[in-house]
Every structure is written in C-alpha cells, then in structure tokens.
Amino acid sequence: MFFKKRKEEQENFEETRQEENPEQELKKKNTRKAWIRGFLIVLNAALACYLLYFISDSIVEIYRKYFTDENPAIFSINGMSEKDSLERYNEAIDRKEDGTYSVEDVLNYEVYGGYLHFNNFAEKQKEEPIFSSYETYTLRDLSSDVSYSSNLVFKNVQDGINYGIPLFELKKGDYIVYPYEWPIENKEKRPIKIESENGIFETFYSPIQNGTRKIIELKSRSSSPALLLSVRLTPTLEANRHDVAILYDSEEDKNAVINLFSKELQYQEIKRKTEEKENLISLYKSQSLVCLILENNNEIRISHFIKWEDSTINFQSDNIITEGDLKGYDEDIYIRELGGNCFMAGQGYTEENRLLHPYRGTHDAGSFVIHVGESRIQDIPNLLNSLLKFTL
Numbered sequence: 050m051f052f053k054k055r056k057e058e059q060e061n062f063e064e065t066r067q068e069e070n071p072e073q074e075l076k077k078k079n080t081r082k083a084w085i086r087g088f089l090i091v092l093n094a095a096l097a098c099y100l101l102y103f104i105s106d107s108i109v110e111i112y113r114k115y116f117t118d119e120n121p122a123i124f125s126i127n128g129m130s131e132k133d134s135l136e137r138y139n140e141a142i143d144r145k146e147d148g149t150y151s152v153e154d155v156l157n158y159e160v161y162g163g164y165l166h167f168n169n170f171a172e173k174q175k176e177e178p179i180f181s182s183y184e185t186y187t188l189r190d191l192s193s194d195v196s197y198s199s200n201l202v203f204k205n206v207q208d209g210i211n212y213g214i215p216l217f218e219l220k221k222g223d224y225i226v227y228p229y230e231w232p233i234e235n236k237e238k239r240p241i242k243i244e245s246e247n248g249i250f251e252t253f254y255s256p257i258q259n260g261t262r263k264i265i266e267l268k269s270r271s272s273s274p275a276l277l278l279s280v281r282l283t284p285t286l287e288a289n290r291h292d293v294a295i296l297y298d299s300e301e302d303k304n305a306v307i308n309l310f311s312k313e314l315q316y317q318e319i320k321r322k323t324e325e326k327e328n329l330i331s332l333y334k335s336q337s338l339v340c341l342i343l344e345n346n347n348e349i350r351i352s353h354f355i356k357w358e359d360s361t362i363n364f365q366s367d368n369i370i371t372e373g374d375l376k377g378y379d380e381d382i383y384i385r386e387l388g389g390n391c392f393m394a395g396q397g398y399t400e401e402n403r404l405l406h407p408y409r410g411t412h413d414a415g416s417f418v419i420h421v422g423e424s425r426i427q428d429i430p431n432l433l434n435s436l437l438k439f440t441l
Contacts, residue, residue, distance in 0.1 A: 122272040124279075126223045127192035137191040138274040141225060143238045150274045152242040153228050155182070158267065160253065161352075161391045162417030163338065163437055164213035165267075166206065167228065167241055177369065177377030180354070180391055181206045186214050187231040188278070189240075190222040200231050209356030210391065216265045216278075217255035217438050224278040241276050243269040253414060254283070256292050256338055256439040257313050291315045292439075294337035294416070296328055296383075302343045305426050309441050329386050332416070339417045339433065342383055346422040349432065352384050357436060362428050381420070389415030 126134040143151040155167045159180055166181040188201040201219075206212045214226070225240040243249055248270035255263040264283040269276035286292070293316040297303040303318060310316060317335045322328055332340050349364040357364075368380040378392055379385045385392045390413050417437065421429060433439035 124268050124270075124273045124277045126277075135274075138225075141189055141191055141238060142240060142274055150242075151237055151239045152275055153239050155228075155241055155243055157390070158243070159389065159391045159415075160216070160251075161210045161213075161389060161415035163215060163217045163253065163255065164211050165216055166210070166213040166391075167226070178354075178391075179207055180210055181213060183207075183228040185228070185230045187227040187229065188214065188219070188224040189227065189231070190220075190224050192221075192223040200227075202230055204230070210352065210354045211356060211436060214278075215438070216253055216280075217258065217263065219263070219265070219278070219280045221263075221280050221282060224280070225275045226278065242274075243276055244271050245269060246271050251414075254286050254290060254338075256433075256437060257311060258438060258440055260313070262286065286315050289336060291317045291335050291337040293317075293339045293341060294319055294332050294335040295341050295343065296321055296332060297343045298345070299343070299423070302423050302426065306341060306343070306421075306429065309426070309430055311441055314441065325382060329383065332383070332387055337416050339419065339437070339439070340383065340387055341429070342418065342420045343426075344420050344422050347424040348420070348422045349425050349428060350381070350420040352379050352388070352418070354379070355436070362432055362435075364432070381418075383420070384418045387416045387418050389413035391415045 123131050123134055123138075125131070126137045129137070138150075145151050154169075156169045156171065157167070159166045159168070161180075167186075168180065168182040170182070184205065184207060186203045186206060188203075190199070201224075203212065203214055206214075227238070227240050229236065249268065251267040253265045253267070255265065261282055261284070264281050266279040266281075267276070268279065292314045293310070295303055295306055295316060296319045297306075298321050307316065307318075317337065319328065319331045319335070322331075349362065350367055351364055353366045353369050355366070367384050370376055370378050370380050375385070375393065379388070386394050388394050392415065394413055394415065419429075419432065430441045433441065
C-alpha cells in the first residue's frame with residue numbers, strides 16, 4: 050500500500066514537472082531574447098552615435114565652407130558667436146596701451162609633409178637654410194573648456210623640418226600659436242599673426258589615420274586677433290588631391306607599393322617619362338602629400354633636412370648644393386623642386402632649371418619626397434608611420 054502511494058506521488062510529480070517545464074523554457078527563451086535585444090539596441094545606439102559624430106563634422110564643414118561669411122572680420126572659435134569668440138581671444142592675448150592686440154608679426158609660413166614653420170625671411174637664406182625664425186612653438190586650444198588651459202609645446206624646431214608643428218598630430222580644435230615656450234613668468238601673451246587685408250586661407254588634409262582623416266585650416270587676416278589653426282575631422286579628400294603619388298618604371302614595383310595601401314588611400318600612378326620636367330610637373334599637379342620615386346637600387350633617400358632618430362630603418366640623407374644661389378639646399382631635383390616654399394621650389398639655380406616656376410603658388414606646401422629602391426618597398430609603411438603618422 051505504501052509503495053503504491055509513493056508510486057502515485059512520483060507519477061503526479063513527473064506530470065506536474067512536465068507541465069511546468071514548457072513554461073520555464075519559455076521564460077528562459079524570453080530572457081535570452083531580452084538580453085540579445087538589449088545588446089543589439091546598445092550596439093546600434095553606439096554605431097548611430099559614431100555615425101552622427103562624423104555627420105555633424107561634415108555638416109559643420111559644409112556650413113563653414115558654403116554658408117558662412119567668406120570674409121569674416123573675426124575668425125570664429127568652434128562656431129561660437131563673434132562676442133563669445135572675442136572673449137576667448139581676450140583671455141589668451143594681451144593688449145597694448147593703444148588697445149590693439151599684442152601679436153608676433155610674421156611674414157611667411159612653410160609646410161613640408163605636414164610640418165608647419167613660421168619665419169620672417171624677406172628672402173630665403175643663401176647658405177644652409179633655417180626654416181623657422183623661432184626655436185619653440187606653443188599651441189593653445191581655444192575651442193575646448195577642458196583643454197583651454199593646456200598647451201602643446203614643440204621645441205628645437207630649427208633642428209629639422211620634421212621638428213616643426215606636426216599638423217596631422219593635432220586633435221580637433223582651434224589653436225593659436227605662441228612663438229615661445231609657455232608659460233614663462235612676465236611673458237606677454239603674444240601669438241603669431243600674418244597681416245593680410247585679403248586674408249590667408251590655406252587648407253591641408255591629413256593622411257588616413259586609424260580610418261579617418263583631418264582637415265586643417267590655416268587662417269590669418271588683419272581684422273582678426275591672431276592666426277588660427279582649425280582642426281576638424283572629415284570623411285573625404287578633395288578629388289584633385291592625393292595621399293601618395295608614385296613615379297615608376299616597373300609595373301611590378303608599382304603594384305608592390307599599391308598592395309601596401311588601404312582602400313581608403315587616394316593615390317596617383319605616374320609612369321616615368323624621359324624628360325624630368327614632365328615627371329616633375331605631373332607629380333606637382335597630383336597635389337600629393339607624399340611622392341614616392343621608385344628606383345632600381347636598394348636604398349631609401351629623403352631630404353637632408355629630415356632628422357630621424359628611429360634606427361629601425363636605415364635611410365640616406367640627400368646631398369646638398371655647395372655653391373650658387375641654392376647653396377645649402379637639397380641637390381636632388383625631385384626633393385627640392387617638389388619641396389614647396391621650404392625649398393624655393395620653382396626658382397632653380399639657373400634659368401633653365403626653373404621647371405615649375407609657372408605652376409607654383411606663393412605658399413606651396415611641399416610634398417614629402419622619398420626615393421625608394423625596389424628592394425626596400427616593404428619599409429615604406431614603417432617610414433611613413435614614423436615620420437607622418439601615416440597608417441596605410
């Protein structure tokens with residue numbers, strides 16, 4: 050009797066458990082679905098925020114380019130009103146007794162491979178050139194309350210072109226430039242300015258850096274308090290500009306270089322012609338940040354004025370001209386003639402060698418020229434990353 054009762058109880062328990070199991074399984078499934086749904090919502094929200102971040106930058110860039118005053122009296126700080134922008138300028142710049150802003154007037158600026166220098170040379174040096182009139186630059190970001198009081202200091206800028214202000218390493222913001230170390234006691238807050246009634250507006254694009262690139266605007270005019278460097282993110286590069294131009298003889302070598310590049314990188318292929326003038330003009334017109342000159346040897350050669358302490362790659366510095374008007378400048382015609390305002394590009398040392406004279410602009414940015422031997426092609430990514438923060 051006892052065993053029969055136990056058996057019935059066991060059977061009733063099994064029936065009850067079987068009835069409960071579907072409900073429990075359903076609850077478990079619903080819980081799993083809820084977790085998955087929540088995860089997907091968070092993921093989609095993060096992706097949407099990331100997309101909006103880039104879209105907002107693009108909208109700001111389009112607005113600034115097409116809908117704002119082309120000749121603003123005061124350069125806006127991060128889209129602020131003129132009143133709010135002036136408050137930022139007034140905190141960062143001292144005034145003279147007559148009420149005008151205290152600034153360091155400079156005559157020229159030079160950009161080579163993304164490195165910026167300022168100088169007061171009415172004429173370039175006839176000896177080995179000094180690209181900067183200053184030893185130190187300090188950048189102050191006026192656009193962010195968080196970083197407003199912090200500064201970026203670049204010292205020993207005369208030691209090499211790549212010791213100048215590295216435009217492509219700057220974070221998003223609006224910067225003024227002091228031509229000295231900051232802070233210094235009893236030092237006047239006196240940033241750099243280039244006097245110009247018409248205004249100076251130069252635009253530079255960084256290479257691809259971790260999937261994105263920056264647009265850097267250099268702006269100065271007489272009516273605005275100081276020269277301004279504005280750094281924004283941008284998803285695109287102008288159609289007539291390129292990250293890299295490749296001058297080549299061998300299709301095999303050219304393809305080996307291209308295979309190093311990401312799909313986002315903009316490059317131009319230029320088949321080498323017999324006349325050097327034609328090659329130079331094609332490379333110049335490509336408006337490339339980097340010009341790779343492919344050679345049939347086993348060396349890498351760059352400008353004499355690039356200083357690099359990284360020993361992971363051996364490279365050869367170019368020889369320099371020892372006499373004449375261009376004494377002290379790079380001897381290689383590609384390095385010098387594509388070097389922009391830094392190297393007096395287009396002027397040459399005889400009338401016959403003024404190859405780019407009809408093409409060059411007043412403040413031509415110099416392309417970073419690298420001669421690369423066929424056996425050294427695999428060293429290109431490390432070299433570009435080290436010198437230009439260029440991620441292929």
